[in-house]
Amino acid sequence: MYQSDLRAVFRIMSENSTCFFIMTYESIFYETDALFHVLQNKVMNIGFCCQRIRDAMEVVERLRQGFDSFHDRLEQKCVTLGLTENARSKHLIRDERKRMFSNILENVSVQMKARFDNFAELNFLGLVDCTKFYEMSQSFEDTKMQSLSKYAKYFDFVRLKSDLIGLYSSHLVRNECKSPGQLLNLLVKHDLMQTVPEAIKLLQLVLTITATTSSVERSFSALKRLKTYSRNRTDQARLSSLAIISIETERLIKLKENKEDFYNRVTDIFVQKDRRMDFIFK
Incomplete structure (x- = not known):
């Protein structure tokens, strides 16, 4: 039974179709794996993440349009591995592979759009990106504040902007805080929670919402x-x-x-x- 299983696996791995699927998903995972590592980091720059998502989706679309070059590489790989196919049905096999290749990449593209469609709504995370407090103290980004409209009933935006500008200008905050968690701990430690109540609510929201899974x-x-x-x-x-x-x-x-x-x-x-x-x- 064990030897028969091995022979079955070897037979499957020796088929041209297996090589086709491996190379197809390799080209996809090469890009999506890089995007995965960007999103899994604890980054607060949602604009950068959104740009990387758009870049990955554009790469997937270019792959979909580049079947001819992909198929040439596939044939070279099959020759190198000694995988042959029936010459009579070669054109039919190519057409079938083109259809599957297009369907796979279209499905990946649709799933990425559905998954990241509302990712830009997390733009407000950048309001408490401690690594950019000095830049934000020079120019407040109202667009990031606007992405909080979903939570409008919980915030006084005029007071929130005032609280944040005060934090951006604080040398103590800029020198000691590298993350929203550290900033919240600093405010609690110095008993400043009542001084900047709206900023406290924003920090609690940011620390509750995970930008990734x-x-x-x-x-x-x-x-x-x-x-x-x-x-x-x-x-x-x-x-x-x-x-x-x-x-x-x-x-x-x-x-x-x-x-x-x-x-x-x-x-x-x-x-x-x-x-x-x-x-x-x-």
């Missing part, structure tokens, strides 16, 4: 590792805590490096909780 994907990946057969009866609270520990491993490592007694303090808190068993050192 990376955080969601990480949670599902962690769940597969945690929710095993032996842990099937783990309650929701513990499962959630384990997932946070797994997803935020890098942050835990940094906490350990910055605070040598971090693990000991966590252990002490855990031991102090009411449990059915006593933790007694003998």
Whole structure:
């Protein structure tokens, strides 16, 4: 059975159609993989991300129009690999491949348009891009504020603009904050939440909305590792805590490096909780 499976796999891999599909998706993934890495980064420049999305979609469209050059490369690859096909049906096979090639790329293009159609609505994330506070202190970008119209009932835009201009001009903020999370922590630390209430609401919104699906994907990946057969009866609270520990491993490592007694303090808190068993050192 095992040898027959291997022979079946080898037969499939030795077919021209397999080479065709591999080369088709390779040309697509070469571009989409680069776009994936851009979107998975914690970038606040939505304009840059939108431009990369448009560039990727243009590349997919150019690939769709360039079937002839693609098919020439495919034939050269098949000759190199020793994959031959019936000369009599060569033209029919080419026409069928052209149809499939066009359909595959059209489907990818449609899916990308549907997925990223409203991506520009996240333009307001750039309002709290701490790396560009100096530039924004010189010229406030009202277009980014306009993308918040979806949340208009939650904001006083006049006060929000005033709050943001004040933050942009602060040397303390520009020197110490590199991300919205750091900025929010700084405002809390210095008890400034009531001073810039609209900016606080914007920061909370930005930190809640994920520009990409990376955080969601990480949670599902962690769940597969945690929710095993032996842990099937783990309650929701513990499962959630384990997932946070797994997803935020890098942050835990940094906490350990910055605070040598971090693990000991966590252990002490855990031991102090009411449990059915006593933790007694003998």
